[in-house]
Amino acid sequence: MNIDPTLQWQNQNNQVSTHKDTLGKDDFLKLLLTQLQAQDPMDPMQDTQFISQMATFTSLEQTNNMTDLLTQFVNSQSKNMIGQMSNVIGKTVTWQETTQYDDGTSDVQNHTDVITGISSKDGEITYLTKSGDKVDPDSVIKLEETGSKDDSSGDNDSSSGDDKKS
DSSP states (O other): OOOOTTHHHHTSOOOOOOSOSSOOHHHHHHHHHHHHHHSOTTSOOOHHHHHHHHHHHHHHHHHHHHHHHHHHHHHHHHHHHHHHHGGGTTSEEEEEEEEEOTTSOEEEEEEEEEEEEEEEETTEEEEEETTSOEEOGGGEEEEEOOOSTTTTSSOSOTTTTTTOOO
């Protein structure tokens, strides 16, 4: 009596993972185990092939571990960056804003306000001001201690450009 060798696979509930587009270490182990179970006992896998596949698995696992560690490092650096930059809260900031016009000309305006907070989104740090502006730290041209209470009121026409400096 001949038994169809594919019958074993037809009767199994095969689960296909559709949410991933890459194979992980668990998938690799499942493939290796399936390959070992399905190999011909009269012609088993060569030792060098098995060692090569195990080396590939080890490399994959180490790469995944390194990726996890780098992700943790980046997250901790981002939190550390916010902590370091929090010392600017309450200080007066002056920044430049460039407006490009359709005719090819541009206008550079300086704005001054008091920093009230810091925001971080997708690794990008932004200063938040009293008047509600979001300031890119790269556009800051001056950062100083806030003077008297009158200077820190936030009423500085920061959106009108009246405080242009030459």
